[in-house]
Amino acid sequence: MRILITGATGLVGSATARRFLADGHSVSVLHRPDSDRSLLQDVEERIAWIEGDILDILSLEKALENVEYVIHAAAVVSFIPRDEAAMVKVNVEGTANVVNVCLKRGIRKLCHVSSVAALGRPHPRTIEPNKPVRIDETQRWEDSPNNSAYAKTKYLAELEVWRGISEGLPAVIVNPSLILGEGDWQKSSTQLFKYVYDGKPFYTEGTVNYVDVRDIAEAIYQLVISDIQGERFILSAGSASYQALFAAIAKGFDKRPPHLKVGTALAGVIWRIEAVRSWLTGSRPLITKDTARSATHRFEFENTKIKQAIAFDFQPLCATVQRVCESFFPTN
Numbered sequence: 001m002r003i004l005i006t007g008a009t010g011l012v013g014s015a016t017a018r019r020f021l022a023d024g025h026s027v028s029v030l031h032r033p034d035s036d037r038s039l040l041q042d043v044e045e046r047i048a049w050i051e052g053d054i055l056d057i058l059s060l061e062k063a064l065e066n067v068e069y070v071i072h073a074a075a076v077v078s079f080i081p082r083d084e085a086a087m088v089k090v091n092v093e094g095t096a097n098v099v100n101v102c103l104k105r106g107i108r109k110l111c112h113v114s115s116v117a118a119l120g121r122p123h124p125r126t127i128e129p130n131k132p133v134r135i136d137e138t139q140r141w142e143d144s145p146n147n148s149a150y151a152k153t154k155y156l157a158e159l160e161v162w163r164g165i166s167e168g169l170p171a172v173i174v175n176p177s178l179i180l181g182e183g184d185w186q187k188s189s190t191q192l193f194k195y196v197y198d199g200k201p202f203y204t205e206g207t208v209n210y211v212d213v214r215d216i217a218e219a220i221y222q223l224v225i226s227d228i229q230g231e232r233f234i235l236s237a238g239s240a241s242y243q244a245l246f247a248a249i250a251k252g253f254d255k256r257p258p259h260l261k262v263g264t265a266l267a268g269v270i271w272r273i274e275a276v277r278s279w280l281t282g283s284r285p286l287i288t289k290d291t292a293r294s295a296t297h298r299f300e301f302e303n304t305k306i307k308q309a310i311a312f313d314f315q316p317l318c319a320t321v322q323r324v325c326e327s328f329f330p331t332n
Helices: 011-022 038-046 057-063 081-105 149-166 188-197 213-225 242-253 264-281 289-294 304-310 317-328
Strands: 002-006 026-031 048-051 069-072 109-113 133-135 171-176 178-180 202-204 207-212 231-235 238-241 260-262 299-301
Touching: 002 011, 011 026, 011 038, 011 188, 011 213, 026 057, 048 057, 057 081, 069 081, 069 213, 081 109, 081 149, 109 149, 109 213, 149 171, 171 213, 178 188, 178 213, 178 317, 188 242, 188 317, 202 242, 207 213, 207 242, 207 299, 207 317, 213 231, 213 304, 231 304, 238 242, 242 317
Parallel strands: 002 026, 002 069, 026 048, 069 109, 109 171, 133 299, 171 231, 178 207, 202 260
Antiparallel strands: 207 238
């Protein structure tokens, strides 16, 4: 199989590239000139690196020459207001470009890496207090203050994929929850590990849904080689309280876990302080309005569909966290 991966220098894309390489498939990567290849450093000689951008149609068309399958993992992930324009450009327009070129080239299958955020959240008035909200693949998008700007761009990106499907493009969509995996702990969800390692004392209310990056890569692999198309699949191993997740990470590092709970009111104060600090210093805020809001809710994502579709199961949280913790300080 000849595979092209966008966003392969990121957490999901790099794990997916490794999974296809492990079975001897030909992997090409579309990358920007300044992209950081560190997550693929040990296998970069086995990859065909194609310089380009999903916003550049000509480079995208060149990258898809002689390719059978495409995994589209490139995206801007942010909950910072000033990044909204970039998310619209890359997540929505970029996905539309990928879909259009896949249709033009007659790609055998596209796998679009979306997010559970694209499923949307119910409006607060429909949520019963103190009860978890179960969400599955049938969840319909509705306007809600619980939906971040990032969520909206991923939802609009999915609409481009569904358009492609209606025009005859074989495609599947995966919707991962919070991704746990080896990477740069200054970036994305891996920052949670650094937060605990640095001995930060605070944790928020609410729950977090999580999935191992290796499970995402395996699910993508199995879906691509299958006959399944025209479907979306939630990829989430389960949910845990933020306190429990931080405690598991602290155990992996042999550190004291965060022990001071931040309630809804205090979280509201903190994100406002962070917004001012970010504006004054030009740095990125540690917590935003969207992350403060989401950290106080209890949304749980159903994973039955993917388990039944490809006889799939997820790795337990403790095993994932221990492996990731060890990756930062290898003993050998």
